[in-house]
Amino acid sequence: MSKKGDMLYAWTNDAEIQKKAELGGAVTSLWKYALEAKIVDAVFVVTKGVDLYDAKPVLITDAKDLASTAGSLHCGTLLLPKLIKKYYNGAKDMKIGVTVKGCDAMAFYELAKRKQINLDNIYMIGVNCGGSVSPVTARKMIKEKYDVDPEKVHKEEIDKGQFIIEYEGGHKGISVDELEEAGFGRRTNCRRCKMKIPRQADLACGNWGVIGPRAGKATFVEVCSEKGAALLDGAVKKGIIATEPANPKGLEIRGKVEGAMLKLGEKWRKKDFEGLGEGKDRLKKIMSETSRCIKCYQCIDVCPICYCVDCTTKNPTYVAPGELPVSFMFHLIRYAHIADSCVNCGQCEEVCAAEIPNALFMHSQQVELEKMFGHVPGMDMELPLMAFVEERSERARLKNTGSDMIYENVFNPVPK
Ligand code: FAD
Ligand code: SF4
Ligand code: SF4
Ligand code: SF4
Numbered sequence: 001m002s003k004k005g006d007m008l009y010a011w012t013n014d015a016e017i018q019k020k021a022e023l024g025g026a027v028t029s030l031w032k033y034a035l036e037a038k039i040v041d042a043v044f045v046v047t048k049g050v051d052l053y054d055a056k057p058v059l060i061t062d063a064k065d066l067a068s069t070a071g072s073l074h075c076g077t078l079l080l081p082k083l084i085k086k087y088y089n090g091a092k093d094m095k096i097g098v099t100v101k102g103c104d105a106m107a108f109y110e111l112a113k114r115k116q117i118n119l120d121n122i123y124m125i126g127v128n129c130g131g132s133v134s135p136v137t138a139r140k141m142i143k144e145k146y147d148v149d150p151e152k153v154h155k156e157e158i159d160k161g162q163f164i165i166e167y168e169g170g171h172k173g174i175s176v177d178e179l180e181e182a183g184f185g186r187r188t189n190c191r192r193c194k195m196k197i198p199r200q201a202d203l204a205c206g207n208w209g210v211i212g213p214r215a216g217k218a219t220f221v222e223v224c225s226e227k228g229a230a231l232l233d234g235a236v237k238k239g240i241i242a243t244e245p246a247n248p249k250g251l252e253i254r255g256k257v258e259g260a261m262l263k264l265g266e267k268w269r270k271k272d273f274e275g276l277g278e279g280k281d282r283l284k285k286i287m288s289e290t291s292r293c294i295k296c297y298q299c300i301d302v303c304p305i306c307y308c309v310d311c312t313t314k315n316p317t318y319v320a321p322g323e324l325p326v327s328f329m330f331h332l333i334r335y336a337h338i339a340d341s342c343v344n345c346g347q348c349e350e351v352c353a354a355e356i357p358n359a360l361f362m363h364s365q366q367v368e369l370e371k372m373f374g375h376v377p378g379m380d381m382e383l384p385l386m387a388f389v390e391e392r393s394e395r396a397r398l399k400n401t402g403s404d405m406i407y408e409n410v411f412n413p414v415p416k
Pocket of ligand 2 (some may be wrong): 101103104129130131132189190191193194207317344345346
């Protein structure tokens with residue numbers, strides 16, 4: 001019987017999954033077991049869309065359809081939790097299994113603590129994540145740095161620090177460091193990310209630490225919860241996967257790689273945040289960059305922390321409707337409402353029509369707020385100061401009392 005904290009190598013016994021899997025196919029096989037055993041009603045994962053730059057989310061209810069979702073899409077930058085909130089009623093009435101990167105796992109916790117997702121109905125299998133590449137950047141990078149037509153590429157992988165492509169007539173790898181020096185490579189939020197092994201999930205899977213004869217053929221699995229342990233044991237009992245204890249040397253290597261990735265994340269934070277300047281200089285820079293905003297609301301739509309039904313940015317008292325350039329208040333409202341909980345998922349930057357580095361601005365503030373108030377987003381169910389109220393009842397309170405003090409706090413107690 002496995003338990004929280006166990007470290008294993010796992011591989012599938014399903015030939016079809018093995019063919020498509022990134023490594024041992026443990027993730028897809030565990031979902032197969034979960035669906036067949038009716039532990040979950042559905043599995044929500046990403047799969048290849050029109051090409052390898054196009055990751056698309058799919059809800060799978062029949063285990064027979066799972067094999068096509070195996071494999072890693074390094075240009076897959078989607079964030080799944082908000083889609084579950086929006087389109088599957090926050091998992092309030094069905095049990096859903098989700099493959100999560102670190103940012104997905106963090107977003108799940110932030111939505112759950114605001115009662116937008118029922119975490120009891122969510123099973124998370126985490127994948128370690130060194131970072132993902134924006135599809136637009138990937139195409140440009142392959143054309144300019146690899147001198148290859150992006151349409152001719154049929155496979156990509158990140159291995160031993162290289163981004164490797166296979167295309168008609170050959171394969172080529174370039175180190176991620178070199179690509180990033182040239183302004184390509186991983187998304188900037190991914191470079192700053194320090195959620196490399198998502199231990200908030202029920203299981204955390206990856207390739208770091210798989211050495212010896214199983215290298216490239218097994219998935220490294222860290223058991224992170226009792227729910228995860230039960231899932232793993234059930235799949236082994238059914239013969240869907242096989243496991244063995246992780247090689248101690250592999251375990252050591254995995255620890256070292258994780259440590260090196262965390263240091264790299266810290267290095268990028270320092271570089272990016274220093275580039276923003278401090279105090280008034282930082283404010284001026286943010287005001288100047290955000291002046292391009294066309295108020296398309298995309299950043300709000302994708303952000304896992306933005307969930308208000310009546311968004312304050314749409315209140316004409318604060319932001320005059322139909323005016324461009326948009327008042328800086330639009331951005332101030334976002335900073336004030338969510339900066340303490342930003343999980344640095346990069347979505348708001350990726351979709352921005354005006355190419356404003358929104359995630360950088362928000363993340364830089366989150367890090368400062370974390371130093372001041374100690375709230376670490378995305379790790380547990382601890383609420384930040386600003387989220388102690390429920391939106392609808394808070395709006396009703398404001399309306400009924402005529403108060404203009406948003407949020408109850410020690411200085412502004414709710415009248416009894
Ligand atoms: P499979 O059975 O092949 O299943 C893979 C699962 O991942 C499927 O459920 C699929 O839907 C899902 N998936 C694929 N692409 C994405 C995506 N972009 N976003 C969300 N879900 C996705 N492991 C490391 O040890 N070190 C790393 O640096 C590392 N970087 C990664 C970066 C990315 C962007 C991704 C997606 C994965 C990364 N992994 C990393 C994890 C590794 O590639 C494998 O996913 C993991 O080991 C599971 O292998 P498997 O054969 O069991 O998975
Ligand atoms: Fe991976 Fe972190 Fe980037 Fe999310 S933000 S894709 S977890 S590196
Ligand atoms: Fe993600 Fe941007 Fe929202 Fe932060 S502000 S959680 S980076 S979408
Ligand atoms: Fe403005 Fe960009 Fe947000 Fe659109 S996505 S509202 S342009 S900051």
